[in-house]
Amino acid sequence: MIVYGAGGHAKVICDVINADGGSITAVFDDDVGINQFLDYPVYPYSPNLFPEEPIVLAIGDNATRGNIARRICHRFVNVIHPSALITNNINIGAGNFVMHRVVIQAGSRIGNHCIINTGAIVEHDAVIGDFVHIAPGAIVCGSVTVGDFTLVGAGATLVPNIVIGKNCVIGAGSVIIRDIPDNVTVCGNPGRVIKH
Numbered sequence: 001m002i003v004y005g006a007g008g009h010a011k012v013i014c015d016v017i018n019a020d021g022g023s024i025t026a027v028f029d030d031d032v033g034i035n036q037f038l039d040y041p042v043y044p045y046s047p048n049l050f051p052e053e054p055i056v057l058a059i060g061d062n063a064t065r066g067n068i069a070r071r072i073c074h075r076f077v078n079v080i081h082p083s084a085l086i087t088n089n090i091n092i093g094a095g096n097f098v099m100h101r102v103v104i105q106a107g108s109r110i111g112n113h114c115i116i117n118t119g120a121i122v123e124h125d126a127v128i129g130d131f132v133h134i135a136p137g138a139i140v141c142g143s144v145t146v147g148d149f150t151l152v153g154a155g156a157t158l159v160p161n162i163v164i165g166k167n168c169v170i171g172a173g174s175v176i177i178r179d180i181p182d183n184v185t186v187c188g189n190p191g192r193v194i195k196h
C-alpha cells in the first residue's frame, strides 16, 4: 500500500493500515525535503513508482484531497479500522478512510475519498458525497444527505432527514435541524449560518 501525505493525518492512516494487517511500501509527499516518514521512505508522486500498489490519500483537508485525487493514476482502496462496525447492507466507494469505532448503519451510501473519523456514527439510509469529512464523534442521523466536500465538525449532530449542501463546514458540537445550502459555514445549537 502507498500512503500519499506525510503529515499528522498520515500517522493515523499508517496505524490503521498496520492494525488491519496491511503493509506500507512507501509514502508520497509533495515536499521534496522529506525523505523519511515514520519507518517509510518518502518520494514525490510519480505514476511510474510502484504502479501496481494501491494508494490511500492521507490528506485531511477536503479540497486539497480533491485536487490531489485528480492527478493520481494508482488504484484507490478503502482503509477501514478493524474496530469499525459496518453493516453488510451499505454501498461504499473507493479511497475512503474509516477510523476506529466508527458505526455505519444499513442502507447508507458513502461516496469516494471520504474520512469517517474516530467514533463517528452514520445512521441508516444516510447518503455521504465525495471528499466529505465526518469528524470524530459526529452523528449523522437516519436519511441525512451530506454534499461533496463538506466537513461535519467534531461532535456535531445532524438530525434525521435533512440535506446538508456541498462544500459546507458544520461547526464542532453544532446541532443542525434544518436543510443547509451549499458553500456555508454553520454552527451553534440550533445551527445558524455564520459565513457564506
Ligand SMILES: CC(=O)SCCNC(=O)CCNC(=O)[C@H](O)C(C)(C)COP(=O)(O)OP(=O)(O)OC[C@H]1O[C@@H](n2cnc3c(N)ncnc32)[C@H](O)[C@@H]1OP(=O)(O)O
Pocket (backbone or CB within 6 Å): 117, 135, 136, 152, 153, 154, 169, 170, 171, 172, 173, 174, 185, 186, 187, 188, 189, 194, 195
Ligand atoms: C482529527 C481531527 O482533529 S478532525 C478536526 C475536525 N475539525 C473540526 O471539528 C473543526 C470545525 N471547525 C469549527 O468548529 C470552527 O470553529 C468553525 C469552522 C465553525 C468557525 O471557524 P471560523 O470561521 O474561524 O470562525 P470564528 O472562530 O471566527 O468564529 C465566528 C463566530 O462563530 C462562533 N463559533 C465558532 N465555532 C463555533 C462552534 N463550533 N459552535 C458554536 N459557535 C461557534 C464563534 O464564537 C464566533 O462567534 P462571535 O462572532 O459571536 O464571537
